[in-house]
Amino acid sequence: MEGRTHVPLVNEALCGVCGICRGACPALASPDLAEGETGTMRAALAPQATQGNEDLAPCQDACPLGQDINGYLACLAKGDQQGALEVILRDNPLPSVLGQVCHHPCQQACFSATVQAPPSIRDLKRFAAQAPRPEPAAPQGTAKAKVAVVGAGPAGLAAAWELARNGAQAVVYDAQPMAGGMLAWAIPDFRLPRIDLQRDLDYILAHGVEFKLGQALTPEDVAGLRDDYDAVILACGAPQAKRSGLPGEDLKGVWQGLDFLREAALDCPPQLTAPVVVVGGGNVALDAARVALRQGVAVTLAYRRDREQMPAYAEELEAAEAEGLKLVYRVQPVALEAGEGGAVAALKVLGTTPGQPAADGRVAFAPDPGDERRMEAGSVILALGQQSEADAWASGLGLDNLQGDAQGRLAPGLYLAGDLQTGPATVVEAMAGGIKAARAIMEEVRS
Ligand SMILES: Cc1cc2nc3c(=O)[nH]c(=O)nc-3n(C[C@H](O)[C@H](O)[C@H](O)COP(=O)(O)OP(=O)(O)OC[C@H]3O[C@@H](n4cnc5c(N)ncnc54)[C@H](O)[C@@H]3O)c2cc1C
Numbered sequence: 001m002e003g004r005t006h007v008p009l010v011n012e013a014l015c016g017v018c019g020i021c022r023g024a025c026p027a028l029a030s031p032d033l034a035e036g037e038t039g040t041m042r043a044a045l046a047p048q049a050t051q052g053n054e055d056l057a058p059c060q061d062a063c064p065l066g067q068d069i070n071g072y073l074a075c076l077a078k079g080d081q082q083g084a085l086e087v088i089l090r091d092n093p094l095p096s097v098l099g100q101v102c103h104h105p106c107q108q109a110c111f112s113a114t115v116q117a118p119p120s121i122r123d124l125k126r127f128a129a130q131a132p133r134p135e136p137a138a139p140q141g142t143a144k145a146k147v148a149v150v151g152a153g154p155a156g157l158a159a160a161w162e163l164a165r166n167g168a169q170a171v172v173y174d175a176q177p178m179a180g181g182m183l184a185w186a187i188p189d190f191r192l193p194r195i196d197l198q199r200d201l202d203y204i205l206a207h208g209v210e211f212k213l214g215q216a217l218t219p220e221d222v223a224g225l226r227d228d229y230d231a232v233i234l235a236c237g238a239p240q241a242k243r244s245g246l247p248g249e250d251l252k253g254v255w256q257g258l259d260f261l262r263e264a265a266l267d268c269p270p271q272l273t274a275p276v277v278v279v280g281g282g283n284v285a286l287d288a289a290r291v292a293l294r295q296g297v298a299v300t301l302a303y304r305r306d307r308e309q310m311p312a313y314a315e316e317l318e319a320a321e322a323e324g325l326k327l328v329y330r331v332q333p334v335a336l337e338a339g340e341g342g343a344v345a346a347l348k349v350l351g352t353t354p355g356q357p358a359a360d361g362r363v364a365f366a367p368d369p370g371d372e373r374r375m376e377a378g379s380v381i382l383a384l385g386q387q388s389e390a391d392a393w394a395s396g397l398g399l400d401n402l403q404g405d406a407q408g409r410l411a412p413g414l415y416l417a418g419d420l421q422t423g424p425a426t427v428v429e430a431m432a433g434g435i436k437a438a439r440a441i442m443e444e445v446r447s
Contacts, residue, residue: 044114059121062109064432065091069106069121076124084128093161093204094154094431096196097183099126103313103426133199136207139167145445147438148173148225150217151235153181154427155418157204159233159434164207166442171229172209175216176266181237183427185265186258188287190294191316219396231413231441234393234402235434238419242385244279248336249382253344257284257383264291273378274298277347279333280383281310286320288381293323301325302375304332304352305365328375330354332367336380347375386424393420407440408433415441 037043059069075084110118145168149156152174160170241256274297278289281303331349339345351371390402408415415437418430
């Protein structure tokens, strides 16, 4: 690292990606050496010396599942794809899924990210996950619990796997006829091939997890499950679209983004009329826009802030643009205009202007009443957020609210995990929540 006395030399035959060199890196061991320096690699790395958990590589520290990333990259570096998969499976039952859609906080956290493009950790996981699945090991523990999991999304699946591999009995209920939650219907198959999801589901089933699908449970059903099982985990996600409240929202040709994706994946794809306008800037908006583009129609995405503020993943945005998506920034919808036969004909928007950053650093974009515009539209897809049914679950279960503790514990033997607990988040965070709840249940049952 621009050492004053020596230049580091990596012997690739010996390097095991163990991370030990980090401890001896002058930039990290003695950040004071970088004092006054700018523009050098040491100056770029030095501020990281005081961040994060010093016992873990930053990538592993940033991963909600604590994946041993050094470990599996070391296997891959030696050409051992099977070994890499086995390392991944120690902490993660959905390697094929995460190899496709993880938001990879590990890559952003990588020490090298400040000076070069970090390793493509997610893509390497995707490659490792193509190795044959090993036979599941015999249960590692003797947890005697019998647990019902409500919701077969990533939170429920990870919880059930963690329970089963520790000897507990896990039964997963889901309202849909197939397991996977958002992975099975919200994330389009061109981003997450269903064969990859199935490979992970088969692996979870091989651990002895039981699925009871096509059963939409009510709070009364859950109260009954609490009598029959040692514990229940609620992992029902945040599957409702947030309505915009705009005049004209119920016109023919107007879709809520989540409903549009659900129908496109599970029923007949909705027939869109060009031009299509999608409103929003998150995952749902981008995925809905890309599904719409596949019908061969012109699609424009209208977002009220700038590109830098978009919550959608940058790589997805770039892919959508390459597929022909047009983007219009700084416009806020105010109404949907009806045309012939009561179908939508246009979206009325106001231009927005950025104000001063708020305390959290976020810039508010205020609509300008003098800047009204009309975007012609044959179909409109509104993707303005998701919400859970937390309030309905809380009142149905006789609870004040649905805020569990850090392990997701709501009451003795009753836990929650995933988007239902955190609000809309990510696959890997939902899985981590499920595993945490499973471990807390095993602890509770043991004591
Ligand atoms: C369009 C879209 C794209 C996304 N893209 C990404 C991405 O690229 N990367 C990423 O990391 N995250 C992404 N996410 C977020 C991610 O999918 C979610 O954070 C994650 O699926 C949450 O997992 P979960 O298990 O909490 O809930 P869900 O996946 O929503 O699963 C909940 C399950 O509970 C079931 N359920 C609900 N109510 C009941 C009931 N009463 N009885 C029985 N079963 C019930 C549902 O049928 C569902 O199967 C995306 C989300 C969306 C909507």
